[in-house]
Amino acid sequence: MSPLDRDATVHAIDVVGWFEQPSLTMDRCLQDLQKVIDSGECRPVPHMVYSADQIYAAMDGVLAGQEAGKTVIVLDDGVSLDRAPEQPVLDPTATYLVVGGLDGFGAETARHLVRRGARHLTLVSRRGTARNQDAAALVSSLSDQGVQVDARAVDISDPKTVDQLFRDLDAGGRRLAGVVHAAMVLDDDEVTDLSVERYLTVLNPKLTGALLLDSHTRERNLDFFAMYSSFAALLGNRRQASYSAASLTLENIARQRRHDGLPATVLQLGAISDAGYVLRTGITSVMSDYGILPMTSSQALDRLDMLLHHPDTTVTAVVAESRGHEQALMAFLPAVTAPRTATLVHTSDAGADDSLLPRLRAAATAEEARPILLDALTSWLASGLHTTPDRVDVSRRIDQLGADSLTATELMGHIRRHTGCAIPAPEVMTASLTSIAATVLHHLRPESQS
Template identity: 35%
Template sequence: MVTLAVRASGLNYRDVLIATNLLPGEAIEGTLSAAGTGLECAGIVTAVGDGVEHLAVGDRVCAMAPAALASHTTTAAAVTGKIPDEMSFAEAATLPVLAATVHYALAHRARLRPGESVLVHGGAGGVGLATLRYARHVGAQVIATAGTEAKRDLLRALGVEHVFNSRDLTFVEHVERLGGVDVVVNSLSGEAMVRSLELLRPGGRFIELGKRDILGGGSLPMNPFHGDITFCGVDVTRMPQHLFAEVFAAIRQGVHRPLPYTLYPAARVAEAFSAMRHSRHIGKIVVSFDEQDEPLAIEARATAPVLDAEGTYLVSGGLSGFGAATARRLAERGARHLALVSRRGPAAPEASALLAELAERGVRAQAYAADVADPAAMAKVIQAIHVGGHAPAGIVHAAMHLDDDALTELSDERINAVLLPKIAGGLVLDEIARSHDIAQFIMYSTVSAVMGNARQSPYAAANLFLEALVRQRRARQESGIALAWGHIGDVGYIARNDISHFVTGIGLLPIPSAEALAAGEHLAATGASVCAVSRSHWGRVRGVLATADAATRFSLLIPADHEGDGQPGGHDKLRELATMPLEQVVPHVAGTLIQALAKVLHTDPGLLDRSKPLQDYGLDSLMAAELSVRARNLYSVEISPTELLRASTTVDDLAQFVCARLPSRQDLKESRPS
């Protein structure tokens, strides 16, 4: 491993997609992006790990690195390489991701050869320019597309003979006249992607760099594959590390050279993200950490607490669902001794498989049949832990019982059954923690406790009690954090009962358990006492907040399209449409969408024409995704970004799309408040 003092960090579209919640969790999990924002940087080596021979403290380097948008980062030595003395840090920061992407895609996947031709979409972007340079080095011909005339002019000035528009499908006819191509480097989606595939000559190779069609379950026609073509989905974050030695050697040899870039000091990072999102740049955007730049408030990076390999970590409810996922996470983090408590203990359905899995990892996990709310039963568990020779070091309270119903329908017995595991169990574990000076005390709560759920009153009360218990412990200078979980997508009550579609529909989006637990660890490291881990569509959530107090509590998170700009949002807008004469509905929706488009384009609505194709305004994929989200927030209607990027789509067309997907007129009227 190598630790760097970062001097410049390259900003990538992937960072923007993650920051704006447009990249699904499965595209992040297991990659460098899971650690935080930033994939690449340049700086000075401040420390090296054992066995690192090709680098030394003080070396000037560039690297692929996790959470690289920071003053310091630590990464693998294999993905770190020296840079030439004459190369600045800002120049070097433009290279790691793009050089690795192009080298991996064209040298190893496409095997681009002299005399071949390559079609690259978005040719004026970072990948496009890097592709142009590498193809010339190989001796291949480049055909490029770009979204604006200025970018097309740049490519022509750089010597690209054939340059076409990426905003429509006219490039298809032009490339067909040229006889097709041997390689396509693609970042387009939908029909443009399919038509690009059809442009390949026999034996051609299609390099897919985008994620939308792949993760969205897109489909391709099979006919083009009759021509013995190859399709490769390339993700540089999953590239074999040993190939980076080739990449850094090629950088030092001048095969991959720094790209044009726009430099932002770290104090203006918000402007850098905005510029990236709206494609107001050519080449790369680089964020500088130069000491001579504007002053920057630096916040120490929180690090997750170190687990005690000699101590025992007790997890109530730890033999199934999210509790079992917690046990696995503790094992991954270094816990070697686990006490997993549930009413059924070893007889729990998931117990035997979980214990066997943990044993294979070298973890000594013991299942205990005990009621966490029973002080005597838990005293026996603690005694058994001491007999095992590994004293309690941490507690996670994940036990729960749900019984959803209107409060008036719940008997005292049903209410007590919900309250007991959380409240009485929490008090028992609190007493154990105070008696044993437990370093980590974690209570599991739920976001529904603060948002409100009319059918979970006892459950909300029980979880709010646990949050209050943690606050009381912290007031006594004792350890503790309460984590209010949102929609855990792969395990637990929601996944087990197959109600994910419903929960997603009300705005609570699924989070993989591993990602949620990692976020919980980060929050614990910050010293927080009570906090939530949830991925939410706040426009939808607003419609289900149970009380006015809850709506006020989350008002800063609700999109401006719903509050704060004088416009009603969500269901209110639908009810508003029900009061209008039918002939006014489409023009009214078009007027609202003009306002939304103006916000996306950062321009005056009065300058926009409802009958003009959206493509003429330079709308790119990120901007189309943002406009799609705004349309969904306004009218609870899904409009694919692909529909917005069609060559002829206008605001009037978009209004027709929205109105065609609205509930029936009668349903709109019936949704009006009484």
């Protein structure tokens, strides 16, 4: 900050805009810049260069704080990419444990492990096979294939029962080679309507279960430790606060395990069409209406195969297809338009309205154009703030509504794309939508005095 002592002024310049609207001035600036770089007058900041196939080493360096300056990844020729083998081959002499493996997608997982070579399975759920006809049918069909199945009633959130489970696994004399945590209980409601008991009903099987599985397997030589999470962890879901929290925490457990050199994998699933909760409760078409097009178990399990072979990936999202249903998805899960997922939603622009400019120009007066523009501004800002347009007060400064510089930059981008009016981000940041609308209208309709 020492230059400021000498009364220097700081200007924020949006160079991205230069590239969007090429001009002679910009060409000249770039040529001048090239000259000072070529002459050595302008030196690069300290940096380390890695090729793309060293990206994990580069990220490890960044995370460990070992890199001075910038880390640069170059996409030179000759990058060698390892292709994961198509299918993992499991150890036929070892045991594989699937928690929640007697029902739904957990049962499909058990079948899948057998297809990949497993011959000894321990499948657990609270009911076991006792009050569960599907579970009994699963065990009998797997046994017919020559698989040794130990199906038992275990509450994975109960420490004593889990202790006993692992004692019995040890007594069996086989190496425990893999764990899949597929247990879940749902109790969806507004967070304000949930009691602590209801919250824990959802949290315990997933989270406490995962913690117990983690602590009981740390000293074992596992090949994999996989847990099923949900798109709710990635994007949130209003009536699933407990489920989102539990799912998200699984991912942190996985990261901690990876950090400690232990295997861990999390599959964030969308809706599954042919097994489990979504099928059982008949909400497949509702999910589609919300823009989450279900995938089959087999599609999801292909991803599990891929993950089990990829030692460097901890969490993978399999958030189903949404093509053609983007607007529904954005209405259901506004967070999908956040920068980290926006590019995955195949739409040009969240809440975009390509007819905006013609409609503004067609309005007879600035007064007529104002509400049209304000509507668009409000929906863009609401999307950036992950809220609904009716909660945006157009008369308050947007920073006071919770917009940060990123949100302001996004809003600025929307304005420029849809109206051609370039307002600097710092100006947007401290203005209300009403005054931004006035500035844009003044730009579009200079006769407007507002």
